[in-house]
Each structure stands twice: as structure tokens, then as C-alpha cells.
Amino acid sequence: MRRPADQQIHPELRSAARFLPRRVSVTPRTLRVFRWVFKLRSSRRTPAAVEVHRLAPGVTARVFGSGSADRPSPALLWIHGGGYVMGLARQDDELCARFAAALGIVVASVDYRLAPEHPYPVALQDCNCALTWVASLPGVDIARIAIGGASAGGGLAAALALLPRDERAVDPVLQLLVYPMLDDRTGAQCDRSDASYPGWTAASNRFGWQSYLGDADPGVAVPARRPDLQGLAPAWIGVGTLDLFHDEGVAYAQRLESQGVPCTVKLVQGAFHGFDIAAPGAPISKGFFADQCQALRDAFERAD
Template identity: 65%
Template sequence: MPDTSTSSHGAHNPDFHPDLRKVARYMPRQVVTPVTLPVIRMVTRLQGKRTPADVEELTLNSGVKVRLFRPTGVPVPAPALLWIHGGGYILGTAAQDDELCRRFARQLGITVASVDYRLAPESPYPTPVEDCYAALTWLARLPAVDPQRVAIGGASAGGGLAASLALLTRDRGELQPVAQLLVYPMIDDRTVERRGLDNPGHRLWNQASNRFGWSAYLGEADRDVAVPARREDLAGLPPAWIGVGTLDLFHDEDLAYAERLRAAGVPCQVEVVQGAFHGFDGVLPKADVSRAFFRSQCDTLRQAFTDRY
């Protein structure tokens, strides 16, 4: 795996990917602060007020809400993906990823459930990951879903929760996801202690946001259990896909986790995108670099569903 950390971190003139250069100039380095959080939450909640016709919104017995995307004309039972949205553990809604979930469902002919887990600091660890677990067990029991072919995935904090969920399902032994899709996952709280990570190329999420998100999520939790990258035993986890840009705050922690997965015997595909900032594919989903990133995720899922068949 190429070590691209030196070429990006600490550089004064960020070398953005050509597809992202124009928009990167206008992207803020930090969006979330304790002051802006209530406003951003209000705006994101408004986004999810209307449910499109092709989306089913359901409330599970546990009280967790799920948005369901079902493919048409596909033989059942079909594979499924539990998707977990990002937002630094402190904001975001399942509705923000409607278009992405729709693309997964269409592209792969699978059922996709997007989980509206409860957010920190009101609901710190372990509530969000337990909400995801409740959604996963519910999804695996749907008549249209093949319980042997269910994958989990998420972006940013959602990627961190997907990694936590992979560990939880392994430890409980009730379900066996076929893959974990970790899209620039927020996976290691120790990054906040690192110096020299204030790179001018970072966008949307920087060290100050990271500090805020982790402290809200972890509360009084035992960090050695709550933080995926702190877990000592990674053996027996589902095969992983990890994707991250070189101008992402999580670049180093993600590649370190990938190395540890491989060392534990877990197959792990790594996709490093030169000059990409955090959340680039959400900001510019139609850019060639974002399409290739998404295609790589679909290829991994397709393979995982086929291997289990």
C-alpha cells in the first residue's frame, strides 16, 4: 500500500485533484462547532421532512427510524446493505444519503436500509451503535432479504459506526455480514492528539471539529472498547473496503486500520484518492473521481454477495 501521508500532510499548497480543485477553493475547512451545531441540525432535519415516493420510512420496535430502498424486478430473497450516514457522531440524518442509497439499490439490485441512529452528545456511545445493530438484525429478517448476504457500510462517522458494528456482530455471533464498506471512516479518537495535522487542504472536517465530535460521542465510555482503532483483536471480521483521500484528516488513521485488519487476516481493499478532501464524493457526486470511487465500492459489494452465494 503506498504511503501517501508525507506528500499531503504538512504541505502548504494543497494539491487538489483536478476534478475537485475548483470547488475546493470555496469549501470551508470547518463547518461544525458547538455554536453552529443547533443551526446545522435544524437545516438537516428540514431536508428529511419530505419522504420521496420510492422511499419507505419505518419505525422499528426499538424506536429507531429506517429508510428503505427496494429494487424492482429482482428475484428475492436478494442481498442487502445497511447504510450508516456521516456527521461526526453529532449531526446528520438518514435522508441526507437518499440519492446514494438509491444508487446502491439500483446499481446492485439490492435492498438498502439507511438507519437514523440517535446522535451524540444526547445519546453517546453505545446508543448509536446499538441503534445500528437493531436496524441490521431487522434488515436481515426481512422476507425479501437473504440473511446470508447482508453488508454494512457508512461514510465518515457512519464508517466508524460500521466498523464498530462489524466488531459487535462478530462478538455477539448472531449475524455474519459479508462485507464492511468504510468510506473515509472516523475510526480513531487518538488523531485529535496528533500535532501537525492542520493541513490547509482539509475541508469540512478539521482537528477542532474532530475534537468536538469524539468528546461528544465517547462521553464516559471506555475508549478501548468504544473506538474501533483501539480494539486489540480484529480477527474474524468481515472483508473490508476502505477509501480515503490524501487531503482527508482521517487519511493516516484509515490506512493504519487497514494495515491492522490485514495483519489480523481480514481481507481489506484500500482505495486512496490523490488530492481528495473529506466528503468529496458527496460534494461532487458526478465528478469522474467520485464516480470511480463509488464504482469501486459497488465492485466490492458485488464480489462479496457473489462469493457468499
């Protein structure tokens, strides 16, 4: 596996990088603390204009934007990150509100059930439930729905796109995969926490995948292990060069392209995992968000 120790953190991100944990990993012992931190941080980011809907036991959706009053609106189903074992939909409230305002669309973020308490396929089923619900909203254009997410949320979005058509409510117009967690084999050979990767360590990655997979067959549950990617929705994959998920994201993009699936890759030099969350005001982060908005805008226009 590529090691980024000889690369430089982008100048705009150096300040934020100082506060990232590099030697503390998510483990059975630390999971409770990490979940508490996610909850604490998320409580400060809730905008007033958000509707919360209960979809099923343990599954809720947070909705932003109302789209156009003149015609059915495009929509984005957003899936939060957290290594499959932590995180909440409300941690991305500000981001979802920005998507809704920038694009004039409906954005729904789903709170899915977490591993290890709820291993595969529970989270994927919850996300599919949310996709079905979004497609049923009266103000949403079922022909213009995108799916997306960051980190584990990007992995779940990719897995959702891989569901057979008869199991999904819609064919998404785009997979927006933000530094996605796609391959359980990433970091398997790294020792300790591998401090070369700020923000998300190899040890955390191993624990996240083990918790999520449980007794499931990785050949079915892990997007990067699926041999057939033909016919999937076009994809946008964005990842930093200092991210543990860099190699797997690039490899997945190459496999999509080789099987006829259009894929745009945005590589951010000197960026670590979650850089845009750690430094949202940095120009490099704003440009990353603008690229995502353009990819969504283009996908919605193609489907119109």
C-alpha cells in the same frame, strides 16, 4: 500527523472545494447551526420510492429497492455520517437509491440517535437494531448482508463488525468503510481548526469524539483502539489523500491485513473529506462509487 498543505486538490474537485468551510468547526456553539444545514440540504434529496419504517423510539430505517423477485436478495445496511453529532439518514437518499439500482439489492439506511444527547453505545445499539431488522425482512438473504457507511457512519459500521457474534443478527459479508472516522486520537495534537484539512477539521473531530464517547472507555468504544481484529468481515476502505482520516484509514487497513482480514484500500489522490458528496458529478467521484459497487458485488458473489 501528516499535513496535506503541500498537496494539490484534484482538478476535478477544485470548484467544489471553494465552498467548503475550512476555519469553521463543529463546537457546542455551532452544532445547532450545522444540524440545521444538514436538515435543509437533506430535504432536497428525497426520492419518491423510499419506504420509512419505525424500528424503535428514535430509530427509523429508510428502505430502497426490492431486490430480485426470483430469490432472496442481498442487502446493504447504510449508516450516515456527521461526526456522531449531526446528520440524518435522508441525506444519503440519493446515494442509497443509486446502490439499490446499480446492484439490484435492498438498501436500508438507519437514522440513529446522535451525541452528545445520546453518547456511546446508543448509536451503535441503534445500528445493531437496524441490522437485526434488515436480516428479518422476508425478501433479504441473511447470508448476503453488507454493512457500510461514510465518515462517522463508517466508524459505526466498523464498530458493528466488531460486536461479538452473539450480539449481532448476522455475520456481514463486507464492511464498506467510506473515509471512516475510526480513531479518537486523530487530530488531538493539531491546533485550532487546522485549515489544512478541508471539509472536516481537527477541532470538529475532537468535539465529535468527545461527544460520542462521553464516559465510555475508548479502548472498547473506538474501533482503532481495539487490539483484536481477527475474524472480522472483509473490508473495503476508501479515503482521499487530503482527508483528515487518511492516516487512520490506512493504519486500520494495515492492522486488518496483519491479522488475516482481507482489506481493499482505495486512495483517491487530491481528494478531501466528503469529496464525492461535494462533487457527485465529477468523474473521480463516479469512479469512487463504481469501486464501492464492485466491492459489494464481489462480496455478494463470494457468499452466494
